[in-house]
Amino acid sequence: MFDSVGPHVVMAASSDENHPPENITDGNTKTFWISTGMFPQEFVLRFAEPTQISGVTVDSYNVKHLKIDKNTTQQASQFEPVAEKEFECTEGQLQSNYISLNGSSATQLRFIIASGYDHFVSVHRVSVKY
């Protein structure tokens, strides 16, 4: 179950009811959230309070270009870019990428999947390093 201080998904651009966005933060790479068509795709993680974050590890499949924005308020406006990364294609197995956020403080992180190696991409786990 949720780590009480860990982030929760508060928004996702796609939803298959059998693969809800909550699967991103359940700590299990067997469960996943899947996009249901077109790019960009995004989801937002919210922390209970402003939190210093060293980086995040994203376990995914067929994600090509990922951008991360952050904000430091409870409102979902005024995001600013903090990091972006081009993932390698890993056919037949999950991608696992660490993205440094340099200890930035954030209340919300927005993950924007700008492009993919396929029409549909999945995110299995986002783990946060504090």
Next chain:
Amino acid sequence: MVKLRARCLVVGDAAVGKSALCHTFYSDGTLFQKNYSMTTGVELIMKCVNIPESSDSVELYIIDSAGKETLVETCEKMWGQPSLLCLVFDLTSQQSFANCSCWMERMAAHCKGLQIQGVLVGNKSDLSARREVQESVAKEWAQSQGLEYHETSAKEMENCDAPFRRLAQAFHSLYQQRRDTIQNLGPA
């Protein structure tokens, strides 16, 4: 229940009936604009298609793009990354059929290496006396390009749903396949 979203690009030479086909599909065969009005940019039409024998649906974001040569370059900037292709030609114009391979090349440049499922549509099937492209020829070329072939008459509201419904179904099948693949993936 899943709602998928697909960006469906509609291309082909000017005046082959792309907009008429899109509008006929959009209006469930109640609207055929008799006066020709050339599309000079890109028109976006959204329609949701239910997938038979499931509770799933596909929202088609149909991008009806101008076919006139001088406008194409500007329009291409608005194509984005297509999920599906609907390539249209005029059954009474051999030239519009011959140009289909150019349209395929143009489209490929926007696909970023992704495979795009598509249909080839021969429109104006009502004008049988003026037909210049035989069904067998069009079908063969479509197959060589991995496209499914359909003939329509937007004017007579004939068969205009079929190409779009097939595209929606193809996208839905692809989704199911990919989802199954992801379910069976090994760890990183």
